[in-house]
Amino acid sequence: MVTLKELAKLLNVSVSTVSKALSDSSEIGENTKRRVTELANELNYKPNRIAQQLKTSKTKVVGVVVPSLMNPFFAEVVHGIETTLENHNYDMMVCISNESLEKEQRSFDLLSTGSVDGFIVAVARETQTNHSIKHFENVGRTTPIVMFDRVLNDVACSKVVVDDFETVYQATKYLIEEENRKHLLLISNIEELSVGKQRIKGYAKAIEEANLKSSVLKLDDEINPDELILEHLKKNLNIDAIISIDHITGIMALNMVKKIDKKVPDDISVIGFDYVDSKFVSSPKISVVNQKGFKIGETSAKLLLDELNSKSRVKHKTIMVKSLLSLNGTTQNK
Amino acid sequence: MVTLKELAKLLNVSVSTVSKALSDSSEIGENTKRRVTELANELNYKPNRIAQQLKTSKTKVVGVVVPSLMNPFFAEVVHGIETTLENHNYDMMVCISNESLEKEQRSFDLLSTGSVDGFIVAVARETQTNHSIKHFENVGRTTPIVMFDRVLNDVACSKVVVDDFETVYQATKYLIEEENRKHLLLISNIEELSVGKQRIKGYAKAIEEANLKSSVLKLDDEINPDELILEHLKKNLNIDAIISIDHITGIMALNMVKKIDKKVPDDISVIGFDYVDSKFVSSPKISVVNQKGFKIGETSAKLLLDELNSKSRVKHKTIMVKSLLSLNGTTQNK
DNA sequence: AAGATAATGGTAACACTTAAAGAGCTTGCA
DNA sequence: TGCAAGCTCTTTAAGTGTTACCATTATCTT
Numbered sequence: 134m135v136t137l138k139e140l141a142k143l144l145n146v147s148v149s150t151v152s153k154a155l156s157d158s159s160e161i162g163e164n165t166k167r168r169v170t171e172l173a174n175e176l177n178y179k180p181n182r183i184a185q186q187l188k189t190s191k192t193k194v195v196g197v198v199v200p201s202l203m204n205p206f207f208a209e210v211v212h213g214i215e216t217t218l219e220n221h222n223y224d225m226m227v228c229i230s231n232e233s234l235e236k237e238q239r240s241f242d243l244l245s246t247g248s249v250d251g252f253i254v255a256v257a258r259e260t261q262t263n264h265s266i267k268h269f270e271n272v273g274r275t276t277p278i279v280m281f282d283r284v285l286n287d288v289a290c291s292k293v294v295v296d297d298f299e300t301v302y303q304a305t306k307y308l309i310e311e312e313n314r315k316h317l318l319l320i321s322n323i324e325e326l327s328v329g330k331q332r333i334k335g336y337a338k339a340i341e342e343a344n345l346k347s348s349v350l351k352l353d354d355e356i357n358p359d360e361l362i363l364e365h366l367k368k369n370l371n372i373d374a375i376i377s378i379d380h381i382t383g384i385m386a387l388n389m390v391k392k393i394d395k396k397v398p399d400d401i402s403v404i405g406f407d408y409v410d411s412k413f414v415s416s417p418k419i420s421v422v423n424q425k426g427f428k429i430g431e432t433s434a435k436l437l438l439d440e441l442n443s444k445s446r447v448k449h450k451t452i453m454v455k456s457l458l459s460l461n462g463t464t465q466n467k
Numbered sequence: 468m469v470t471l472k473e474l475a476k477l478l479n480v481s482v483s484t485v486s487k488a489l490s491d492s493s494e495i496g497e498n499t500k501r502r503v504t505e506l507a508n509e510l511n512y513k514p515n516r517i518a519q520q521l522k523t524s525k526t527k528v529v530g531v532v533v534p535s536l537m538n539p540f541f542a543e544v545v546h547g548i549e550t551t552l553e554n555h556n557y558d559m560m561v562c563i564s565n566e567s568l569e570k571e572q573r574s575f576d577l578l579s580t581g582s583v584d585g586f587i588v589a590v591a592r593e594t595q596t597n598h599s600i601k602h603f604e605n606v607g608r609t610t611p612i613v614m615f616d617r618v619l620n621d622v623a624c625s626k627v628v629v630d631d632f633e634t635v636y637q638a639t640k641y642l643i644e645e646e647n648r649k650h651l652l653l654i655s656n657i658e659e660l661s662v663g664k665q666r667i668k669g670y671a672k673a674i675e676e677a678n679l680k681s682s683v684l685k686l687d688d689e690i691n692p693d694e695l696i697l698e699h700l701k702k703n704l705n706i707d708a709i710i711s712i713d714h715i716t717g718i719m720a721l722n723m724v725k726k727i728d729k730k731v732p733d734d735i736s737v738i739g740f741d742y743v744d745s746k747f748v749s750s751p752k753i754s755v756v757n758q759k760g761f762k763i764g765e766t767s768a769k770l771l772l773d774e775l776n777s778k779s780r781v782k783h784k785t786i787m788v789k790s791l792l793s794l795n796g797t798t799q800n801k
Numbered sequence: 802a803a804g805a806t807a808a809t810g811g812t813a814a815c816a817c818t819t820a821a822a823g824a825g826c827t828t829g830c831a
Numbered sequence: 832t833g834c835a836a837g838c839t840c841t842t843t844a845a846g847t848g849t850t851a852c853c854a855t856t857a858t859c860t861t
Binding site (some may be wrong): 468470471472482483486487490515519520521522523574686738 | 815816817818819
């Protein structure tokens with residue numbers, strides 16, 4: 134690795150001259166600047182980022198801590214984060230909590246000691262159920278944190294949330310009012326998450342307002358969720374609309390409906406949650422709530438960058454990213 | 468942030484004493500060690516990683532550069548990488564090339580100047596078509612690189628590859644020999660990738676050995692791939708087996724087969740490529756080639772860690788991770 | 802000749818590690 | 832008894848690559 138020192142020696146100038154010349158300082162003569170930059174290019178000099186980071190105590194790195202990357206929603210958010218950071222010349226260190234509190238804590242511990250300028254996090258399931266917030270509070274004192282999707286209300290930091298309640302409320306209302314559905318079923322495999330609870334509440338409200346009967350099928354950690362859905366459908370042949378609040382059970386339900394010889398969307402409408410491939414793996418293309426993962430990532434990153442680049446301590450913001458009801462082939466779309 | 472200096476001042480010892488005490492050096496008296504560690508715990512001292520990194524010129528960070536995280540295969544590999552690195556107390560910086568050569572180069576440029584100890588990369592589509600390898604060669608001289616899946620043969624580095632040829636060859640052979648299929652169709656949307664080419668070759672070989680007619684449907688960047696598949700199926704009603712070489716068109720084909728009123732797997736068998744949700748979104752559960760993404764990530768990470776931890780320059784290895792033919796509901800499995 | 806201006810140099814600091822030196826003991830042996 | 836040798840514990844110093852700040856030198860103005 135070529136260093137400033139070596140350049141300086143080769144050019145017979147001091148290290149500080151080289152440093153200044155390369156940062157195009159007005160203190161340095163044009164001639165010298167040219168000589169320096171030419172040699173630097175020739176030897177392919179690149180400043181050592183670690184040394185810069187130590188000196189300036191800025192890393193230009195953001196720590197991203199998510200429960201999983203195999204959940205397409207998080208993958209999409211991370212993609213949005215990456216794109217935004219990249220545009221502002223930031224890098225990211227990704228840690229996967231695997232829904233484990235301990236791992237999340239370790240990641241925060243490790244990265245908070247100089248490695249990153251700030252954090253973007255979706256809290257682990259375990260953190261959410263245990264209500265452990267110490268690691269956030271400790272780090273948060275010195276390092277900005279932005280939470281998205283899975284958010285802890287009692288941690289003081291900026292947040293990017295999804296209008297889970299409203300979204301599912303609207304979707305349910307659509308099925309009831311526009312499609313005149315009377316016997317709705319909600320399917321959930323994320324019942325214990327805050328977002329899941331919100332979504333179920335949105336459903337419940339719409340159902341209640343219409344004076345219908347609420348019906349919820351919970352599938353947490355089942356081995357054969359599809360069979361449970363099928364059974365449920367067989368036992369409740371009057372079901373005329375299904376709303377799934379995760380990215381997978383909607384498609385599953387769609388497949389099961391076909392098995393009981395009902396037509397989608399004529400006999401039964403299905404609304405699921407979007408993910409990158411949902412359009413491709415379902416037939417007819419499933420109608421979905423599009424959560425705008427990319428936008429959420431983008432928004433989170435921008436929020437964090439704002440905090441990082443303002444010297445004065447900024448007030449914490451909470452931004453809501455609206456979901457979009459995207460009606461495709463499994464609803465009637467009148 | 469508490470520093471060694473502050474601890475030293477509070478304890479009236481020198482900085483190096485504190486440093487050594489905390490690393491449990493035998494040079495330091497038990498008494499002092501106790502005093503130091505106690506205060507360090509009390510003040511929640513954590514060594515500044517950046518300073519450590521500068522001093523030791525080890526970062527304990529690996530740069531991971533992948534074309535996308537929204538491709539579930541890469542997400543799975545990255546998960547495998549993360550898990551392995553985590554076990555060895557390494558962190559990772561993830562960059563997404565978005566299939567762009569330029570972005571890939573930028574990532575390598577930036578991270579290679581002190582930020583990471585080594586790289587794990589799946590090369591971008593553009594890199595592969597352009598055959599640009601300079602950025603790998605430059606970095607590779609000083610920093611170990613491990614390539615996986617998308618590999619460039621003319622770059623000297625360790626590699627983790629999938630037995631693409633063999634896998635599809637075997638899968639095709641299975642359809643021909645075990646299920647007695649005569650009119651096979653291969654569907655591909657990754658025709659221009661090296662892995663795609665290999666897979667098609669494997670198919671071609673099996674077809675040739677059986678003296679059958681090769682039929683390939685290419686779907687690169689089509690807007691409505693499902694309709695093209697449907698059309699193709701309608702025009703070729705004698706097709707009795709479909710093999711897809713990516714994670715999405717297999718499920719798509721399965722759905723299309725249902726539309727032409729043929730039964731899977733009685734009339735037509737379907738084999739696709741596995742991804743995390745393929746079991747859940749297909750009905751019957753699709754038979755797949757399981758690429759073992761996690762294992763690939765794990766293997767890549769281990770390979771890199773080996774290189775990092777051996778002082779002598781190690782020979783570059785190429786490891787093949789075998790795929791697994793996982794027969795589910797879309798094949799006859801006699 | 803004094804002061805302004807331009808160009809460059811030197812030093813310290815960032816937080817840490819580590820080799821080498823030093824201080825204060827106890828031993829051992831003539 | 833005296834003192835070199837050895838031991839344990841601690842400090843000093845040098846170094847990692849960079850930047851910020853202050854100092855120095857040379858040249859030019861008036």
